[in-house]
Amino acid sequence: MSPPVQTHQDADTAQGFWFGDADTPLFGWYHPAQGAIRNSGVILCPPFGHEYMVSYRSYKHLAMRLARAGFPVCFFDYDASGDSADSDTARVTSWRKNIKQAAEQLRRLSGVAQVSLFGMRLGALLAAAVADDLSAPALILFAPVVSGRAYVRELIVLRGMHSIPPSDHPQQQISDDELTGYAFDARTRTELGQLDLLKIAAPQAATMIVARDDISGQEAKLANAWHLDHRAIHLSDSSGYAAMMTEDAHESVVPHTVWNDISEWLCSQIPHKKLRPEPAVIRRGDAALSIQAPLAKHCRLPYATSILEEEIVSFAGMHGIVCRLRPAHPASNIPDNKLSARPAIILTNVGANHRVGNHRLYVKLARRLAAQGFTVLRFDKRGIGYSLPTPAGLENDVHSPSGIDDIRSAMKFLEESYDAQQFVLGGICSGAYLSYLTAVHDERVTGLVLMNQLTFHWRHGDVIQTKKASTLKSTQFYWRAASAGDTWRRMLRGKIALRRIVGNLSKRLSRQVISSVRHSLARFMKTHHLLGRVARNFRAMQARGVELLFIFGENDSSIDLMTQHLGANAHLLPDRDGIHIEVIRHVDHTFTPMWSQEYLTDMLASHLEKRFPE
CATH class of the missing domain: 3.40.50.1820 (Alpha/Beta hydrolase fold, catalytic domain)
Structure with a gap:
């Protein structure tokens, strides 16, 4: 069947x-x-x-x-x-x-x-x-x-x-x-x-x-x-x-x-x-x-000392929820689409998970940021949740290039329906990847929040399971593990894939060496054209004034990916004032511990409050 x-x-x-x-x-x-x-x-x-x-x-x-x-x-x-x-x-x-x-x-x-x-x-x-x-x-x-x-x-x-x-x-x-x-x-x-x-x-x-x-x-x-x-x-x-x-x-x-x-x-x-x-x-x-009764598309949520409004929205075959601050009393004479001059925030799916995010993290982020005056959209790109399949007719196509068009459609919708003029894009893993690609070519993006991004290039035919199998923890994790006696006992019992780990670490090292050589040549010849494409893309975004926030789990291999393309602590990027790097210890790839979710939410709210004041 x-x-x-x-x-x-x-x-x-x-x-x-x-x-x-x-x-x-x-x-x-x-x-x-x-x-x-x-x-x-x-x-x-x-x-x-x-x-x-x-x-x-x-x-x-x-x-x-x-x-x-x-x-x-x-x-x-x-x-x-x-x-x-x-x-x-x-x-x-x-x-x-x-x-x-x-x-x-x-x-x-x-x-x-x-x-x-x-x-x-x-x-x-x-x-x-x-x-x-x-x-x-x-x-x-x-x-x-x-x-x-x-x-x-x-x-x-x-x-x-x-x-x-x-x-x-x-x-x-x-x-x-x-x-x-x-x-x-x-x-x-x-x-x-x-x-x-x-x-x-x-x-x-x-x-x-x-x-x-x-x-x-x-x-x-x-x-x-x-x-x-x-x-x-x-x-x-x-x-x-x-x-x-x-x-x-x-x-x-x-x-x-x-x-x-x-x-x-x-x-x-x-x-x-x-x-x-x-x-x-x-x-x-x-x-x-x-349908014998009207369907409620809006709701109001008490949140701390605020009243939030959440609205169910649909656009371009996709579904999402817009969360924003509303006055506590309906007598306010502030127009609906003029409640905040801050950029709108768009949260992009984590892998194949629908818009609530792993452990409801996107729900928590959206409500916290909305309470600070941001308009926040968490939506399902095509192929995820209740949105239509991708143009190729697929579901769960996590890295589909159509995701870029989906984010741009979301931006257009927020422009037309909420008078948004600028945007902060963010996400975890694949959500960070699609946010990055969208920001490269869309000047409406004024901020990026990239959390544990594991790739800057996704090629047709790549398979997520294969990528996951070849993805290691951060290099620093292995240096620390090498000093632990239990690591050597597990290796002697054959419980550690030593050959695969050494092979992948060697590849990382060679890529980082190539990146450093390119950087040295670029400085000597006073041109950025010798840098890799990723570094050039971020430099171009910096020239537009895009605020960059990188968030990593300490043991996540996304740190090594950044080092490979942007140098240690992103030193290949010139404008240090527009870059913030946050490394969180004792977490996994999707920030599972509840304390880390609270920490991440507080940190992100503080950063955006500082970078995009009312």
């Missing part, structure tokens, strides 16, 4: 919206039913943390498939996750409430009286916990967390397996209340420990359980336990879970076989409506779409 392709119609019909409590709004995607509507909508309950990030694209494809089958669908973010607002409510209590709020909203939008539930991992546990409260006619659990207590233990073990170098500084510790960059406090752990599907009666809903295919789980045990109370239990062993739940979202494979089985089973349980609701039916192409 060939996987379905995302069409313009699919992207056009899915609509982002805000719902829930006014002070802590939730973000969701509404997929109206296409064709004849069925008697139930479907709520997609996401998993937690890293599992949410890598499964995001797969959830989108499931939502589109179910909508094509006649189900109105809502895929949403829990409180304090994804694009949603943050609250101080106990997480698990809040997340169960959020599912009920999403169900109420889906009924209002679609006109259906019933709402079925789908969940994966933690989302499955939460869905099962509220299914009877919602009188759900159908319940689908994919690789469900059966015991909340066992799940907490599993995550705590996972936390201890990180490779982030330890720090002796008391403010640089990974606390017990975080997990791979996400808040995971004692109250959340306690609440989860109280949930156990084997200790509750089987939900009244017709139930489908899909087993994971990587390890032996408890799905069969759960099906047998519930079968004693409830005969409508369907256990599936369709494969696809392991290929979806990868380390990196770029490598995640949509489980089309599983999604097809779920769609067919759900269609067998939920018939079509006899009559479609008449009001507010709109048509796009051949699809009849029912």
Whole structure:
């Protein structure tokens, strides 16, 4: 079975919206039913943390498939996750409430009286916990967390397996209340420990359980336990879970076989409506779409002493969220598009992760910078998130050259809709790469924030997995490691790829020597034309007055990349006043520890405040 392709119609019909409590709004995607509507909508309950990030694209494809089958669908973010607002409510209590709020909203939008539930991992546990409260006619659990207590233990073990170098500084510790960059406090752990599907009666809903295919789980045990109370239990062993739940979202494979089985089973349980609701039916192409209530595109968020406005925006086939400062009182007479004369900030995707960024870092950055008076757009370039595929029809094409056009389209949109005149572009890794390329030729860019950029040249045919396999830590990391006795013991046991490390370090050294020779010749001959292309590009940007901020993890090989092209501490660039280099110790490539996220946010906010005063 060939996987379905995302069409313009699919992207056009899915609509982002805000719902829930006014002070802590939730973000969701509404997929109206296409064709004849069925008697139930479907709520997609996401998993937690890293599992949410890598499964995001797969959830989108499931939502589109179910909508094509006649189900109105809502895929949403829990409180304090994804694009949603943050609250101080106990997480698990809040997340169960959020599912009920999403169900109420889906009924209002679609006109259906019933709402079925789908969940994966933690989302499955939460869905099962509220299914009877919602009188759900159908319940689908994919690789469900059966015991909340066992799940907490599993995550705590996972936390201890990180490779982030330890720090002796008391403010640089990974606390017990975080997990791979996400808040995971004692109250959340306690609440989860109280949930156990084997200790509750089987939900009244017709139930489908899909087993994971990587390890032996408890799905069969759960099906047998519930079968004693409830005969409508369907256990599936369709494969696809392991290929979806990868380390990196770029490598995640949509489980089309599983999604097809779920769609067919759900269609067998939920018939079509006899009559479609008449009001507010709109048509796009051949699809009849029912939207019976307005979709909220704006929300206001209390943030410290400020009020922020977040607006869901669409342009050139792409989707994003604009965050900016709003007056606390609506009586202000300041025009909407004149709230700040500062440059607008655009945050570009980290790899194949959608616009919230790893560990929600982009959400935190956007809200912090907006509170300082900047207009901030975090958006999904083509091929990522809910944006259309690239011009080549691809998803997850992280380094596609069309990304440059996407950023320029975002700049044009901000010019026309928010009166932005200048721009600061920023991102991590591939987001830094595309920001750099855009800034080289676009004079509207007045600032660059490049975080752990791993390449300045991406050639057609390059493969991310190959690049990652050949990417090492910083040279300084290996010098420090060479003085540690454990390093030599691991090398003698064959646990260190010494030949590959030495080979790559030799290449680094030779490139840095070539760069130094070029620099010496350029100084002797008083011309910059002998410098490499990257150095010339940065010099040209400096001549335009572009403010440059480089941010590196101490052990990240991006430091050596800068040294190779720009010299140590970027000494090949003449204007030192326009350059700031920040090296952060004890972090990984995506700034996972929560203390480092706070440090990075504070540092970036301070830098931009200084460089671009009101």
